[in-house]
Amino acid sequence: MQSNSSTENESNNITRENNNMHDFIEKGAPPVPLWKTWGLRIIFAAMVIVLGSKQLNYILEGASEWNNWRGLGHSMLVTLAVLAIGGVFRPLAFLPIMIFEIAWKLVWLTVVALPSFLAGQDVPGIVNAKSSIIGICVLIVLIPWKYVWWRYVTLPIEPWRRKKQINDKTS
Template structure:
């Protein structure tokens, strides 16, 4: 007697045909230039090595002495470096990390660095403003924007709930 609650993958694919559906979606992905994926890998590797080692040193040297906001910042940057390890191996899968990198640096440049700069004062030395601008410019060139548009805006969204089938009543 066959257990109705356990169905092999092949019969599920034949019934609902999600495998063919996803295969057609994958085949429609825009081609990303190899130099862009290698450029992203290099940026991810730099994040792991430079950002990761710097933040790890900060954490090991004196995390107990920090005020809460400084600890939050270093913890988040260290977590970002840890996630960047995945980007070395799968740069397109980990693109949201690079998008996050662009957004937080732009916000920091506009909200924190720009007002003192316009007032003729020194820019806070928390993040190097020149390096941030150069980094954003490089990322803007390396990120495959057609792929980003395809992956995050043209794909069907995940369902909010599963459809009831005859076997799930």
């Protein structure tokens, strides 16, 4: 049975650690220009409206007729549109979605579209190559890269396990 004072000390230590982390995060975050935040909100809203409506139409028209890979692609894209709803309200918290968007489009452009283009063939029409290139360029400008570096590289990682608590047993 733990005494009240050891339980209070543990909760005080946890509260102090959380406050220290909160202070570190608040004081250390690089400033993000308001225009970048609003630009990201607009891109997230466009993903919700344009991508969401397009993918919803594809799903309602006949998802049962798709092969596995086409179904996978449409499922991924509709999920991106749904998750983008959060980005409209909290664009910095949902930055990993935009980073994923850049990454998958760069992979698609490099692995699928570029070889077809260089071979003189039509670029597969699943994703519009020109709008993908423009979108990637806009996102590269809008993403606050200093903030991304600070948030995902320099902040301490979450612990793999909890520290063992030393309890004073006084009866």
